[in-house]
Amino acid sequence: MTSNQLQIIKDRINSYLSSYRINPALEELDSLAAATNASWNIREKIASIRENYNLMGKYALDGINDSSRTQVRNDIISGITATTDIILREAKLQDSPKLYFSALRYERLQGDTTIASLIELYKEKNNRMAMGLMTGNTDIKEPDGRNLSEVLDNIAARIFNKVWTTHPFTQSDTHALSMFMKDATISKNIKLQLIGAVMLGGMEYFSENRLLMLGEIYNGNMPELEIHALCALLLTMWMQREHIHTSKIKSMIATLSELPAWQADVKMAFLQFIRTRDTERINRTMREDVIPSMMKIRPDINKIVKDDPDILDPMSLEDNPEWEELFEKSGLGSKLRELSEMQAEGADVMMSTFAHLKSFPYFNEVAHWFQPFFPEQHHVSKALGGNSIELAEMLESTPMLCDSDKYSMAFSLEQVAGAARKVMLEQIKAQNINMAELKNSSLLPDANSRENIANKYVQDLYRFFSLYRRKNEFANPFASPVNLVEIPEIAAAFDADDTLQLVAQFYFKRKYFNEAYTIYSMMLEHGASDAQTLQKAGYCMQQLCDIARATELYERSELLNPDNQWTQRRLAICYRSLGQYDKASKYYEKLLKLNPDDLSLSLHLGNCYLDLKRYDDALKQYFKVEFMDSESKRALRPLAWCLLITGQSQRSRSYYEKIIADAPTSNDYLNYGHLEMAQGNFRDAITRYRESIKLSGNDYEKWKELFNADRNELITLNVDPFIIDLVADNI
Numbered sequence: 001m002t003s004n005q006l007q008i009i010k011d012r013i014n015s016y017l018s019s020y021r022i023n024p025a026l027e028e029l030d031s032l033a034a035a036t037n038a039s040w041n042i043r044e045k046i047a048s049i050r051e052n053y054n055l056m057g058k059y060a061l062d063g064i065n066d067s068s069r070t071q072v073r074n075d076i077i078s079g080i081t082a083t084t085d086i087i088l089r090e091a092k093l094q095d096s097p098k099l100y101f102s103a104l105r106y107e108r109l110q111g112d113t114t115i116a117s118l119i120e121l122y123k124e125k126n127n128r129m130a131m132g133l134m135t136g137n138t139d140i141k142e143p144d145g146r147n148l149s150e151v152l153d154n155i156a157a158r159i160f161n162k163v164w165t166t167h168p169f170t171q172s173d174t175h176a177l178s179m180f181m182k183d184a185t186i187s188k189n190i191k192l193q194l195i196g197a198v199m200l201g202g203m204e205y206f207s208e209n210r211l212l213m214l215g216e217i218y219n220g221n222m223p224e225l226e227i228h229a230l231c232a233l234l235l236t237m238w239m240q241r242e243h244i245h246t247s248k249i250k251s252m253i254a255t256l257s258e259l260p261a262w263q264a265d266v267k268m269a270f271l272q273f274i275r276t277r278d279t280e281r282i283n284r285t286m287r288e289d290v291i292p293s294m295m296k297i298r299p300d301i302n303k304i305v306k307d308d309p310d311i312l313d314p315m316s317l318e319d320n321p322e323w324e325e326l327f328e329k330s331g332l333g334s335k336l337r338e339l340s341e342m343q344a345e346g347a348d349v350m351m352s353t354f355a356h357l358k359s360f361p362y363f364n365e366v367a368h369w370f371q372p373f374f375p376e377q378h379h380v381s382k383a384l385g386g387n388s389i390e391l392a393e394m395l396e397s398t399p400m401l402c403d404s405d406k407y408s409m410a411f412s413l414e415q416v417a418g419a420a421r422k423v424m425l426e427q428i429k430a431q432n433i434n435m436a437e438l439k440n441s442s443l444l445p446d447a448n449s450r451e452n453i454a455n456k457y458v459q460d461l462y463r464f465f466s467l468y469r470r471k472n473e474f475a476n477p478f479a480s481p482v483n484l485v486e487i488p489e490i491a492a493a494f495d496a497d498d499t500l501q502l503v504a505q506f507y508f509k510r511k512y513f514n515e516a517y518t519i520y521s522m523m524l525e526h527g528a529s530d531a532q533t534l535q536k537a538g539y540c541m542q543q544l545c546d547i548a549r550a551t552e553l554y555e556r557s558e559l560l561n562p563d564n565q566w567t568q569r570r571l572a573i574c575y576r577s578l579g580q581y582d583k584a585s586k587y588y589e590k591l592l593k594l595n596p597d598d599l600s601l602s603l604h605l606g607n608c609y610l611d612l613k614r615y616d617d618a619l620k621q622y623f624k625v626e627f628m629d630s631e632s633k634r635a636l637r638p639l640a641w642c643l644l645i646t647g648q649s650q651r652s653r654s655y656y657e658k659i660i661a662d663a664p665t666s667n668d669y670l671n672y673g674h675l676e677m678a679q680g681n682f683r684d685a686i687t688r689y690r691e692s693i694k695l696s697g698n699d700y701e702k703w704k705e706l707f708n709a710d711r712n713e714l715i716t717l718n719v720d721p722f723i724i725d726l727v728a729d730n731i
Contacts (some may be wrong), residue, residue: 001035003096006088013084017077018242022053025080032084036091042083049079074245078208081243082168085205089167099366099473100204104165107158115162116176122155126186149378156190160367163197169209181217181225189372192228196370196461199232203475206243211236215252219259227453231269231461234484235477241487253489261450266484266493267502268451272458273482274506274515279348279462281510286352348459350405351466357408358467369464373406380407383414399452402459481515485522500526504536513540531561538570547577565591572604581611599625599632606638615646633662641671645713649678666695670706678717682727689731704728 009032016025029046032038056072066072093101107113129148132140140148166173177198181191195217202210214236217229237244256262362368362379371377375392384391391413395406465476484490485503494500500523507516517540523533538553551574558567572587588605595601606621619642625635640655656672664672673688693703707728714724 001091003092006032006036006091010084010088013080017080020073020077022073022076022080026050026053029080029084029087032087036087038087038090042087045079045083049076049083052076052079071247071250075247078206078243078246081206082208086168089205099470100165103161103366107162107165113162114176115159115166115173118155118159118162119176119180122152122159122190123180123183123186125152125155130185147378149376149381153378156193156371157365157367159190160193160197160370163194164201164204164366167201167205167207169201169207169213171209174209174213177213178216181220188222188224189374191225192372193367193370195225195228195232197367199236200366200474202232202236203239203477206240208246208248211240211244211249212252215256219256223450224453227265227269227450228457230265231272231454231457234266234269234490235273235461235482237487237490238482238484239475239477244487244489250489257492263493263499265450266490267499269454269458270482270484270494270503271506272451272454273478273484274503274512275347275455276458276462276478277481277512278510279351282347282349283352283355286349348462350401351459351463354405354408354463355467357412358404358463359469360408360411362407362411364469366468368407369404369460369468371403371407373403373410380410383411385414402456402463404460404463481512483515483518485519494522508536508540511543513543516540517544529560531557531564531567534560535564535567535570542570542574547574550574551578565594572608576604576608576611581608584608585612597628599629603634603638606635606642610638610642615642618642619646633658637668637671644671644675644678644717647717649675649717653679664695666692666703667706668692669695670703670710674710674714674717677714677719677723677727682723685727686731689727693731 009028013025013028013032016022016028026046026049033043033046052072053076056066056069056076059066060069092098093104125148129140129152132148142148142151163173163177177194180186181194195214198210198213201207202214211233214229214233218226218233220226220229237249373380373396375381375389375396377392380392381389392410395401395409398406398409401409462478465471465474465478468474485494485500494503500519504516504519504523507513507519517537520533520537520540524537534553534557538550538557541547541550541553551571554567554571554574558564558571561567568587568591572584572591575581575584575587585605585608588601588608592598592601592605602621602625606618606625609615609618609621619639622635622639622642625632626639629635636655636659640652640659643649643652643655652675656668656675659668660672669688669692673685673692676682676685676688689703689707693700696703711721711724715721
């Protein structure tokens, strides 16, 4: 069967399961097993699932009450999904060009190698390395002449690939990896690396044991391992959210939720996930605003540098009035301050800088993207050459870079000449001293804090899924918003109103209104009834163009805080958008009594009166705006139109002449043409209409719709319908 045919069958099975139609799903699974010549143990698994379903159905239909039957059904669905994946995986193994299957084919060619056997090989080499280091030997060689640290790195990559591509992930695999994670003689670096392998495999195919493994690691006693495992667990659950409702996973989450740090850690990790939404916006700001602005002021910068060479001293840049004035005039200062504030909040401002430094050969290996940076790493030692340890230790202690970017920096330094590298070394050293001072003054987060660990790990993950050369072969958890509140098993961690408020405010502040509304809606369902929550939920709906829902929420907010003018303004806007002009006008009248000099309210009220055909009242408001703000032109257009509609065409002409003389729009010429029609100047009207079409981009069909929409107004102005059609035909 072709891959498309296999996918069609899988989609049918998933469709049946989504509506709890287990029997037809099992029939499709039987057909799939037969078509792919599935092994006998797969067929036995299918038979066992069918037997369990039949027993459950028998007891239920016999009227036997069983409180666990919903969970039993969920476990059956999970079993069908897992079995389907196993069959499809074997069918794709032979000829799929995907990297996952290439790695899997390679591992199978290695004979009877297992996760456990590879771990034993690693431990053997690691013990030999430890013995050598104890005797002061840092350059230990294998019999074939290879450096032992390089051999260890290669074995670690083998273990990574084996853990990543093993499916199903058996109890023996889980046990071997669990014991390895608990082994105190093993470096945390490979343990952190393998957490990524567990996650990648779990995203590729749903595996209950992988999630249980990550939960076990989180419930440990080493912060880095715990936070990496938690982030991997949550992202994998998000990617497999349709399949995670098994009894064992629910039991695991229930156990973890009893831990004192669980709720705070989940909230913290969630905030790191949603901060990735800012990364692309920051990249765009750097690409479209900051860098072009820097290029524009480059001549001025060169002039300042030429006049004062000492300006290149970083210390002399601080509080330099020439630089400050230059940045402010260009608008660059505000952009840089915004980026600085976002970085202080944990945003990833380094992505755009290092995105082009991921083409080094080191990054061709999937395992390397998940490898923590450490000075003894043999690729780093080779790249930095002399003084490699000193420089690598400086990079390691740089708190603003994630591990992936530290590797990029190290490999970039390999290409820098000796003198220039020495200068960079001094700059990095000076920066680290400054960072240490900030850290000591509590202005910089502790690099070892749980939040900072999560922040940097999520940045590493984001880089892999966004920048790896074969990234399209991996399901990207950051391709759409990671919204953990949608996972029932996790949602309990967000029950506290302050947690939901924090998450909602993050989305709201950054104008991610769809996600913000989801959280505000959850808060309202949990019993929140304050006016501000209703206001913000309403504003989200308004920005998402669901005006009816926004109006409903604003009305509820007004009941709780009837004197809030912000809510009243929003209600007026919404009522007018819904065509309820009378209600809108009443709100504007009320607001205008409280703010008689607010000309924007007068203008909006005039527009409502115009919609209600209360032309005299509309003119009073427009003339008020014109009188009180003679320099402004915002009342010209509604005044000209209102005068035209009320038959005051000559007065209307005086306003249209002002409008046409100052950057007219297509609609301005359209209305000017209507004026000519009203005064019987039909040839002049054709000229105005042609100008209108030209300014519309020569989109005649769109223009014709606007013209026809005003037909009744033209007839009201005593223009003969015959003339209207004739003029339109001669444009």
